[in-house]
Amino acid sequence: MAKKKQFVTAAAAFAVAASAVAPAITADAASTTVRLSSDYVRGGDLDAALDKEYKGSEIYWYKSSVDMNKLGVFQTAKGFVKGKGIRVEKKLRVLNHAQDIQPEEIVLEEGVPASGLRIQPVLFADGVKYNKVVTYAGFSTEKAGEFEGTFTYSNKAFGVVTKTVKYKVVASKVELSEVKSEVMDDVLSVTADVKNLKDGEKVELVVYANRDMNAALPAVQAEVKDGKLSVKSGKLPAGNHSFILRSGEVKTDVMNFVVEAPMVKDVKAINGKDHVVEFNKSVDKITAENKANYEISVNNGAALAAAAYTVAVDEKDPTKVKITLADGSALNNGAYVSVKVKKAILDKNLKPLADDFTKTFTFVDNSAAEIEKVEVDGSNLKVTFNDYVSAVGLVKVNGVVKAATAASPYSKELVISGGATGLDNGTYSVQIANVKDIANVNSAGVASPNLTTFTSGNFTISNVTVAPTVSKVEKVDEDTFKITFNKAVTQPTVVAKKNGLDLSVATPVTGAGGKEWTVTVSNNGGVMLYNTGETSVNLALNISAFKAVSDNVVGDAVNQSVTLSKDTAGPVVEARFNEIVDADTTATVDEVFNIKFNEVIQNAVPANIILTDKDGIRRAVSSATIVADANGDLTILQVKSTAIQSSTAPTTGSILAGTYTLSLGAGTVEDMAGNDLSSTTVSFTKATGTTTDFAVTATAAANVITLPFGTPMTNSAIDLSNYKLDNKALPAGTIAYFDGSKQQVKIELPAGTIARSQDAVLTVSSNVVSEAGAKLDTASRNQVISGLLDNVKPTLVSAKKLTSTTVEVTFSENLASVTDAANTQDDFVVKVNGVNFAVSAVTDGTANDNKVVLTVSDYNVDQALTVAMADATINIADMANNTVEAKTVVTATK
Structure with a gap:
């Protein structure tokens, strides 16, 4: 037994010794495992840290054997050598590295360059997001929509990460700034600066009548160019209004504006004769120059007669009307003056004044007249003052007393006689003593018998002996031409030739003080002014035997030419010559329409005329005759009707206000050359009379409000926007209509709008006016309506x-x-x-x-x-x- 144990121990010792010789190899009964040298995973690149082969053979690694989020410790990566039955392992320590780019939602504006993309949150393996600099591609703002782009984060230590992301491009909101507005001629004009307006987008002007945000008028699209906006409304009624500019959901703040009713701003005395009435709008020439629309009194006396003054609209500035008193009515200093301007005057849009205007003032003039200029006038001198002169004492030219005359007792011009031989060439000075204006003010500023001397600047006369010359020759009509000279001349001798042959020439007729001469030519035997088929002709002229009126200097004969042409155009309506006129006060009143043409007319045909009244009803034409204008020329077609009356017993002024239309058929009149009038239409507007405001009492029954105005009303009376019930707009579904005549209006309130039976206040806008231009009096503006009944169904x-x-x-x-x-x-x-x-x-x-x-x-x-x-x-x-x-x-x- 002892020997066996000893053997095992010895075997183990042998294995250890073998491992020391070859440390990368471990053997067991099933397979061989090779442990490779350890390493670090840098930048998240696991492949870079793993061996690709072992002893020439490819290694397959189990990537799942390494947790890339597990940092700071060694992990064992496992794999095998393909086809060799050898397992491999490797100790790896993962270092912190970038894993993902995680931006927030990316929203860019269309047309605005992409920005704010270079810094993005990058997720690292330690679970922390760090804001890092990235590169990007594929981001475009050319059009709105959803798209994809890429971000890339690249760092040697922490690796490379690319991420495809979605982003949105949205249309930028429109910016409206520097909004400015003005009102001219009842039209609102608005300008503004505009940014971010895309193709297809528009900006609109929205006007809220009477500042009622529930009563928007139809929007008007603005014109936008180079970032600047401009837009105009249509004509607006007088009143306090509001507006906004809007583009989609973008709206400007509400801005208020006022459209003034036509009115007089002021009456000013310029001097003792001239007064100026200033209006806030351009006025209608016809009604503004009608003297019946003015009353002028001095020192509390009776109103001046119409002959005591003239009235004229300023052609350059039609917001001003000049009233000029006749000499006998000129004002003295300290005069007490009253000027009344009646509301019957219309503005150029034919709207009446808001009300009569009266101004009273004391005329004070403490400024003396002054010389404005001195100029040669033929053989005389003409002195022009800045005021009307009432008295002139001694007059001297170069120290020599001269005779002087004024054009009228009160005149701004004084003519100083040059004597029988006129004035010679040379330098002159003018002295005028004791000059007084209408107010008897001299240069000292007081009325005084003391002499006051004005001395003009020196001036030179150098054209007295210059020979007269022809300035121009021009056609007047098909057989007449006009010769204009540089100064007044005696009657010239004129020879006219056509193709070298003499025509007959009538005696020249003078005009414009001898500077203009009119010449008429005609056939001379077989020499025809116009041959058959000719519509124009060129004449050779010789003009001779003329001399200056001032000094008898003879002018040189001159050859000229002029082209005459036949008149083939028919007459044209020039302008309204007058408003509709009540011609008499008999039981049948003739209403007269005066139509002025651009030339003399003849052969009126009444049957060709159709008269339509203000309500679109055709009325009979009594007569159509041709009458003379102020110059005595037969240029006016006077059309009369006995059918336009406002009562069964008409009187002067009984015709109702409104617009009347005369349709003149082709050939209604012709000119003196036989050319027919082409079909045309002429509109006349009857001015409002001196009507006064009126009262009305409204009643209600079954939720129908009745307004018995008692006088014909305009359509303003059935405009729902002109009424409010308990200070609110009338309910949706309300209808208003004329009941039986234009003198009574009914307003029907719809079901489901009156929550309880009660009295209510109906407010009538000042925009409600009669056909004669009258308005409700103040007491009628707010009507207490009794009898409104609950019409809301219970639920x-x-x-x-x-x-x-x-x-x-x-x-x-x-x-x-x-x-x-x-x-x-x-x-x-x-x-x-x-x-x-x-x-x-x-x-x-x-x-x-x-x-x-x-x-x-x-x-x-x-x-x-x-x-x-x-x-x-x-x-x-x-x-x-x-x-x-x-x-x-x-x-x-x-």
Whole structure:
């Protein structure tokens, strides 16, 4: 036995000795295991730390034998040598390394370069996320949508990780800034800066009439160019309004603005004759120049007669009207003046003024007239002052007394005579003593007999002896031309030739103080001005034998040419010459429409004229005649109608305000050359008269409000936006209409909008006006409406199981007394587990409350029970007799 033990020990010792010689090999009975040298796993690269072969043979490693998240300790990696029956092991220690890139949701803006992507959270094997610098690819913001891109983290110590991620590109929100607005001619103009506006996106202007955010007008799309926005609304009514700009969900803050009604801003006295009326809008020339729309009185006297002043709209600035007093009505210093401007004046959009305007003031003028310029006027001098001059004393030119005359008793121009031989060339100075303006103010600022001397600057006369010349020759019409000279001349001699042959030339006719001469030519025997088929002709002219009126210097003869052409165009309507006029005060009033043409007309055909009144009704034309204009030329077609009246006994001014249309058919008139008028339409607007505001009392019955205005109204009276009920917009579904005539309006409130019977206040907007332009008086703006009735149906809101045979139901409002009867029992449909249970009684425990108790067949209170109102006629109603809403279903509770 001892010998055997000794043998085993010796064998063990031999094995240890063998291991020391070959330490990588361990042998056992089943296989051989080779333990390879230990190592570190760096950067998470396990393959790099594992041997690829053993003694020339490939090694297969079990990767699962190493936990890559287990750091700081040695682990045994296991594998085998392919085809050799040898197992391999290796001790490995995993170092910390990057495992994953884990970004948060990535959302980029369309059109905005990608940013903020270089730093991303990277998950390491120790379970910690570190923000690391990464590279990225595949991120584009060209269009909106969902896409994929890649991130890569690369570090020698911690390895390389690449991650494909999803990202979104969203449209950037539009930015609107620097919003500015102004109102011109009842139109709102808005500008703004715009950013991030994409293709297909738009910006809109939304206007809220009367600042009612529930009454938006149709949106208007803005024009955007180079980041700048501009947009204009349509014409807006007078009032306080609001607006926003919006693009999708982006909206600007609400901004308020005001559209002023046409009104007078001020009346100013410029001097003793000239006054200026300043309006806030451009005015209609016809009504603004109608003297009946002004009243002017001085020192509390009677209103000045129409002949005492003139009225003219400033052509350069039609917001101003100049009133010029006649000489006999000119104001003295200290005069007390009253100027009334009537609201019958229209703006250029034919809207009346908001109200009459009256200004009273004391005229004070402490500024003396001053010389503005001195100029040569033929053989004389013309001095122009900055004010109307009432008196001029001694006048000297170069120290020599000269005669001087004014164009009128009050004039801004003074003509100083040059004497029989005129003024010679040379340098002159002008002295004028004791000059006074209308207010008798001299240069000292007071009325005084003392001489006041104005001395003009020196000036030179150098064109007195210059010979006259032809400035131009131009066509007037098909047989007439005009010659213009550089100064006034005596009658010239004119020869006109066509193709070298003389035409007949009438005696030239002068105009414009001798500087212009009109010449008419015609056939001369066989020499025709126009041959058959000719529509134009070129004439050779010789103009001679003319001399200057001022000094008799003879002008040189000159050859000129002019082209004449036949008139083939028909007459054209030039402008409204006047508004509609009441021609007389007899029982039948002729309403007159004056239409002015651009040339003399003839041969009016009344049958070609169709007259349509303000309501679209065709009216008869009484006559159509041609009358002369202010220059005596027959250029006005005067159309009359006896059919447009506002009463059975019309008087002057009885025609109703509104727009009237005259359709002139082809050939209604023709010009003197026989060219017919082409079909055309002319609109006339009758100005509002001197109507006063009026009252109205509204009533209501069955939730229909009646407004008996008593005078024809515009469509503003049926515009729902012009009314509020208890300071709220009228309910949706409300309708308004004229009842029988335009003098009465009815407003029907829809069912389900009046929650209880009560009085209410109907507010009428100031935008509601009559056809004559009148408004409701202040007391009529808020109408107390009695008789509005509850028209909201009660609804079934809940049910409660009381016993196994009774159910209590509750309604949304109190009910009229409920009587137990077959028709009230049939109002209810009770179902238990979907099976109908007949109602055998309806008990109204407390009259006029909102509960009743239903009796049904015995049922299990644990079963589902529903109560519904029947579809057929319902007899249960509220206190205002509104029956309960049908089909309402509730589930009963215990």
